[in-house]
Amino acid sequence: MRNASFVTALILLVLTGAVSSxxxxxxxxxxxxxxxxxxxxxxxxxxxxxxxxxxxxxxxxNADKYVYRHYxxxxxxxxxxxxxxxxxxxxxxxxxxxxxxxxxxxxxxxETGTTDCTMSTGKTARVNVIVAxxxxxxxxxxxxxxxxxxxxxxxxxxxxxxRLVSRVMHNKDDGAYIQISxxxxxxxxxxxxxxxxxxASKLLDMLPAAWPxxx
Amino acid sequence: xxxxxxxxxxxxxxxxxxxxxFYPVVPEMVRDWAGHSDNNHGxxxxxxxxxxxxxxxxxxxxxxMDSSKWGAVVLVAGLAVFLLSFAGGxxxxxxxxxxxxxxxxLWFCTGSAWGRILAxxxxxxxxxxxxxxxxxGLVSMPLQLMATKLSAKLIxxxxxxxxxxxxxxxxxxxxxxxAEACSGVRSIMSLTMLGxxxxxxxxxTWKRRVVMVLAAVxxxxxxxxxxxxGTGILAHFFGDKVARxxxxxxxxxxxxxxxxxxxxxxxxxxxxxxxx
Numbered sequence: 001m002r003n004a005s006f007v008t009a010l011i012l013l014v015l016t017g018a019v020s021s022x023x024x025x026x027x028x029x030x031x032x033x034x035x036x037x038x039x040x041x042x043x044x045x046x047x048x049x050x051x052x053x054x055x056x057x058x059x060x061x062n063a064d065k066y067v068y069r070h071y072x073x074x075x076x077x078x079x080x081x082x083x084x085x086x087x088x089x090x091x092x093x094x095x096x097x098x099x100x101x102x103x104x105x106x107x108x109x110x111e112t113g114t115t116d117c118t119m120s121t122g123k124t125a126r127v128n129v130i131v132a133x134x135x136x137x138x139x140x141x142x143x144x145x146x147x148x149x150x151x152x153x154x155x156x157x158x159x160x161x162x163r164l165v166s167r168v169m170h171n172k173d174d175g176a177y178i179q180i181s182x183x184x185x186x187x188x189x190x191x192x193x194x195x196x197x198x199x200a201s202k203l204l205d206m207l208p209a210a211w212p213x214x215x
Numbered sequence: 216x217x218x219x220x221x222x223x224x225x226x227x228x229x230x231x232x233x234x235x236x237f238y239p240v241v242p243e244m245v246r247d248w249a250g251h252s253d254n255n256h257g258x259x260x261x262x263x264x265x266x267x268x269x270x271x272x273x274x275x276x277x278x279x280m281d282s283s284k285w286g287a288v289v290l291v292a293g294l295a296v297f298l299l300s301f302a303g304g305x306x307x308x309x310x311x312x313x314x315x316x317x318x319x320x321l322w323f324c325t326g327s328a329w330g331r332i333l334a335x336x337x338x339x340x341x342x343x344x345x346x347x348x349x350x351x352g353l354v355s356m357p358l359q360l361m362a363t364k365l366s367a368k369l370i371x372x373x374x375x376x377x378x379x380x381x382x383x384x385x386x387x388x389x390x391x392x393x394a395e396a397c398s399g400v401r402s403i404m405s406l407t408m409l410g411x412x413x414x415x416x417x418x419x420t421w422k423r424r425v426v427m428v429l430a431a432v433x434x435x436x437x438x439x440x441x442x443x444x445g446t447g448i449l450a451h452f453f454g455d456k457v458a459r460x461x462x463x464x465x466x467x468x469x470x471x472x473x474x475x476x477x478x479x480x481x482x483x484x485x486x487x488x489x490x491x
Contacts, residue, residue, distance in 0.1 A: 001222045005282040005324045009229055009290065013320075016294045017236040023302050024239065091304070095348065099356045106392070108381025112356070133380055156349035164303035173304055 029172055029214035031087040034065035036176075039083075039210045044202045046071035046079055064090060065212060071199070078182065079199050085176040085212055092163050092175035093156065098130055098143055107132040107139065114154050115142070115193070117201040125152040125204055131189060140192040141181040142200050148174065150208050174214055178203070218276060226324070233320055237297070237313040244310055247345045253401045256408060260343035263412070267336035274332050281326025290319030310344040335415050342408045346400075355398035358436070363393040366443040375451045384447055389455045391447060399439030406431040406438075406474050413482045423485045430481055438474040442466055 041048040048069040053061065063084040071079045086092050102109055111131035116124040127144040144152050145159035148166050153159040163173035180200050184192035218226075248257035268275075293316025300308035318337045322330035359382055367379040378385040382393040410431030414424035446466060449457040456462070 001225050001280055001324050002282045005287070006225045006229070008287070009320055009324050010232065012290060012294060013229070013232045013236050016298060017232070019298055020236065020239065020301050023298070088304075097352055099352060100394070106383075108383045109356075109360075110381050156352060157347075160305060160347070160349055164300070164305045167303045167305075168299065 026171055029088045029174075031064050031085075031174075031212050032215045033213040034085070035210050035212045036065050036067045036083055036085055039067060039203075039206060041069075043071060043206070044199055046073050046077075046199065048072075048081075061094070061096070062086075062090065063094070077195060079196060080179075080181045081203070082179045083176055085174070087174045087212070087214055088167070088172050092147065092173040093145065093159060094177045096177070097156070098132075098141060098179065102130065102132045102141075107134040110138075115197055117142075117197055117204055119201055119204050121205075126154045127152065127200060128154050129193065136186075138184045138186065138189050138192070139181050140184050140189060140196055141179060142196045143177065143179040146176045146178055146207060148172065148211075150211075152204065172214055174212065178207075222280065229320060229324060233317055236294075237316070239301070240306065240309045240313060243306060244343070244345065248343070251345070253351065253404065254345040256405050257343040257345065260340060260408070264336045264339050267339065267415075268333065271332050271336065275329060278328035278332060279326065280329060282324065283322050283327050283330055286319050286322025286324070286326075286330060288319070290316055290323050293317075293319050307344065307347045311341065314338065314340045314344065339411070339415075342404075342411070346404065351400055355400050358400060359393055359398040362397065362399055362436070362440050362443055365440050366393070366447055369440070369444040370447045370451075373448060375448060377447065377451075386447070386451045389450050391450050391455060391458055393443055397439065397443060399436050402435035402439055402471060402474060403432055405471070406435040406478060409475060410478055413478060417482060417486055419485045427478075427481060427485060431478060434474050434477050434481075438470045438477075441473070442470040445470075 048071045051068045051070055052058075053066070053068060058066070061084055064087045065085045067081065067083040069081045071081060073079075084094050086094060099109065099112070109130055110133050111129070113129050114126050115129050116126055118124050125144070127142050130139075130141045130143070132139045132141060144154055145156060146152055147159060147162040148170075151162045151166075153162055159175060163175065167173040180196050180203065182192045182196050244257070248254045293312045297309050297312035297316065300306070300312065314337070317340070318330075318334065321333050321337060325333075363379060363382050363384065367377050367384055370377045370384070376387060384391040384393065407428065410428045414427040417424055417427065419427075446458050446463070449462075457466075
């Protein structure tokens, strides 16, 4: 083996080891204000009731903060909202996704796709749509991943890219999984899609202000 | 001709240092191998790679040891990707970089002749890197749905009434959920790994070797559909207990052995035709 290549390789490895050791000592930010509880209890004419998961579900979700609410309109329509927030220390993401969790819960996924939600700023965010069916009742579900309060990703691959950039640049990669759903009878699926999309647009406007703070 | 003592020490030192540098990604990767059945084959990969290198021992010792600048490029790229993904807290690229930098290191320090011989055994280590959950999530759902649809059709052809809704199969007396674990991703990954070994061992042309690797995907998917169909038929007659516990695990092994046998048959076929 040539001495030059041996020494060069040795130096490269030692340097990499030194830099990675320094990186390992970077402090991990902690959540100092969860804030999500400050999301308005009234959104787009729907009034919310807080709900809580059983302890076993709460442990399984392992979120730093979760919001689970049922928003009801004056004419009785109910939109369920779930937000699970994961700080940088918890990797900024959930291991669960509705594509596997819904069938596990006995629902059949009958339609999947994406839709664009337009915010008041005129910006659009692409989110996922799922229509699931259980006991002859449909559930229209929108979900997306949000990083750093403002970055919306429709799939976890994009979310991971966003996390990488955010962690390298700001040493932070906190994120949330957001899910909005409404039950719909067979003839009302299209209408339910419209309702949840409209609700999602309003929520997307409000989330940056209610985003948790890490330090 | 043996390896000079000096070279042995240098190689040992470099490999030891390489392992130390990448050690931070190892414990979590091993936990992933143990924690998810999709990744269990990860334990075997380093052993297979070591065996493949051992097999090439004589060839390596008779090859000239030199240096390669392209190896240096791969090494530097691997280390840079590792640092970036380590800083970004993303495991998958760091794990890939671990394997690439090992190959780059060996190529750089031992030259092109050694690099050519070591390329397959070392890059085979890429199979130990668990596929990210986000990627599995993208492919498993369509695979799951397709497997359920085709299985429902096959069950109907056996004159068994079945109604499919999403990934659920409803029978007269019972129902089955084709879960994410039944998407066939696990079989695809393990059979592709075996197909790659077959292709490496084969004396066939490159085209045929590529066919051998690619064939692992439809073989695994077919085996999975046969498993779901068989489970559905048995569930119709004996209830959903056939889809749980020992019977479910056993059917998984049987179907994997079937896939392996088909792959082995293809290996023999492609090699035999070459000789003829």
